[in-house]
Amino acid sequence: MDSITIHTSTNQYQVHIGQKIRHKVPVFLSKHYPSILIITDSVVADLYLEDVKRSFSSEQQIFTAIVPAGEASKNKDCFFDLITKCIDSSLDRHSLIIALGGGVVGDLAGFVAASYMRGIDYVQIPTTLLAHDSSVGGKVAINHPQGKNLIGSFYPPQAVVYDVETLYTLPEQEIRSGYAEIIKHGLISDEVYFEDIIQNGSINKLSNSILMDHLLKGIAVKAEIVEKDEKESGQRQYLNLGHTLGHAIEAELGYGAITHGEAVAIGLLFAMKVSETVYSEDFPYQRLKNWMKKNNYPLTVTGLDEQALIGRMKKDKKSKNQKVQMVLLKSIGKPCVHEVDDRLLMELLHKFLRELVNH
Ligand SMILES: NC(=O)c1ccc[n+]([C@@H]2O[C@H](COP(=O)([O-])OP(=O)(O)OC[C@H]3O[C@@H](n4cnc5c(N)ncnc54)[C@H](O)[C@@H]3O)[C@@H](O)[C@H]2O)c1
Ligand SMILES: O=C(O)C(=O)C[C@@H](O)[C@H](O)[C@H](O)COP(=O)(O)O
Numbered sequence: 001m002d003s004i005t006i007h008t009s010t011n012q013y014q015v016h017i018g019q020k021i022r023h024k025v026p027v028f029l030s031k032h033y034p035s036i037l038i039i040t041d042s043v044v045a046d047l048y049l050e051d052v053k054r055s056f057s058s059e060q061q062i063f064t065a066i067v068p069a070g071e072a073s074k075n076k077d078c079f080f081d082l083i084t085k086c087i088d089s090s091l092d093r094h095s096l097i098i099a100l101g102g103g104v105v106g107d108l109a110g111f112v113a114a115s116y117m118r119g120i121d122y123v124q125i126p127t128t129l130l131a132h133d134s135s136v137g138g139k140v141a142i143n144h145p146q147g148k149n150l151i152g153s154f155y156p157p158q159a160v161v162y163d164v165e166t167l168y169t170l171p172e173q174e175i176r177s178g179y180a181e182i183i184k185h186g187l188i189s190d191e192v193y194f195e196d197i198i199q200n201g202s203i204n205k206l207s208n209s210i211l212m213d214h215l216l217k218g219i220a221v222k223a224e225i226v227e228k229d230e231k232e233s234g235q236r237q238y239l240n241l242g243h244t245l246g247h248a249i250e251a252e253l254g255y256g257a258i259t260h261g262e263a264v265a266i267g268l269l270f271a272m273k274v275s276e277t278v279y280s281e282d283f284p285y286q287r288l289k290n291w292m293k294k295n296n297y298p299l300t301v302t303g304l305d306e307q308a309l310i311g312r313m314k315k316d317k318k319s320k321n322q323k324v325q326m327v328l329l330k331s332i333g334k335p336c337v338h339e340v341d342d343r344l345l346m347e348l349l350h351k352f353l354r355e356l357v358n359h
């Protein structure tokens with residue numbers, strides 16, 4: 001088993017990564033919690049809820065709440081119903097919330113924990129590849145129809161218990177989604193890591209040891225950044241590479257129409273294109289795109305209104321005075337934040353979306 005400690009402004013917590021550790025969750029908790037609410041989704045509940053429940057002793061009161069699987073659950077109604085569940089279960093400030101699932105459950109349950117009684121403890125038990133990113137760093141949120149994660153908080157968990165055995169049941173689309181954030185971690189940190197991912201070819205044929213290597217490196221990149229800049233006043237913005245357009249696409253298509261990682265993948269390609277123009281640098285754009293095609297990323301999203309996308313990009317949390325701020329690359333491993341002029345953005349987006357469909 002691997003463990004990484006993350007220091008925050010208010011506490012420190014450990015990210016434990018290993019096989020079968022969902023069966024022994026209390027081992028990773030520093031306190032005894034008399035009452036616990038496990039929040040999960042309808043798919044994960046059938047697979048892993050009993051394992052996690054059974055890991056607690058019989059004198060602990062365990063409540064469960066199951067939300068529909070998918071991005072659409074990160075909304076105000078699910079949030080409010082979960083708060084009601086906390087009240088009905090008489091949770092208090094000594095209780096624990098467990099987020100058992102992917103990034104949707106992690107963000108939603110984390111925001112419930114951050115809000116209920118102005119904050120109670122919670123633990124992340126991630127079950128997707130993408131959640132190597134979402135479970136670390138304490139960003140919790142729900143979506144607004146006008147934009148992703150516009151309602152949220154920075155609220156670190158007490159622990160992250162990442163049982164990588166759960167990844168074996170993931171469908172292909174979710175492996176693909178998670179790999180977009182792994183690629184992102186490679187692009188912002190280290191060319192060798194990035195090359196290792198794309199040269200390995202098909203993500204469905206990877207050996208367990210290669211997958212684990214990519215995953216652990218991704219967690220290490222994320223951990224190092226969030227520890228230095230927990231509340232995103234500077235370099236944490238680099239973790240948003242690909243998200244300015246990615247989030248706009250998710251919201252514009254309707255939450256859940258494509259996965260977060262698939263939208264981020266398109267956003268990564270666009271960020272590379274803009275970087276090429278702004279910094280007059282060559283990037284392995286075509287090789288990355290070929291890798292994405294080979295792995296069936298949906299790159300031909302059609303019918304997107306370019307003006308609407310730009311309007312949404314301006315509502316992104318990095319915006320300043322209605323100007324789009326994008327994370328770009330000076331080179332691989334050297335990210336930066338750059339204000340992109342409206343006219344240039346429109347020109348590049350128009351060209352990019354046309355090329356995306358055609359080549
Ligand atoms: N807080 C952060 O720092 C952060 C970082 C990245 C992404 N996110 C957020 O994470 C969300 C996406 O997370 P996600 O990709 O994990 O999506 P998700 O939570 O919707 O999970 C994807 C799908 O896989 C299913 N699933 C989960 N675990 C499974 C398993 N082990 N076996 C089989 N099926 C399983 C789920 O039921 C769901 O249908 C987005 O809302 C995104 O904004 C947050
Ligand atoms: O942890 C971060 O910081 C990130 O930006 C990680 C992203 O992968 C993640 O999707 C995050 O939720 C985006 O944050 P947001 O502030 O743009 O909503």
Ligand SMILES: [Zn+2]
Binds near residue numbers: 133
């Ligand atoms: Zn993301």
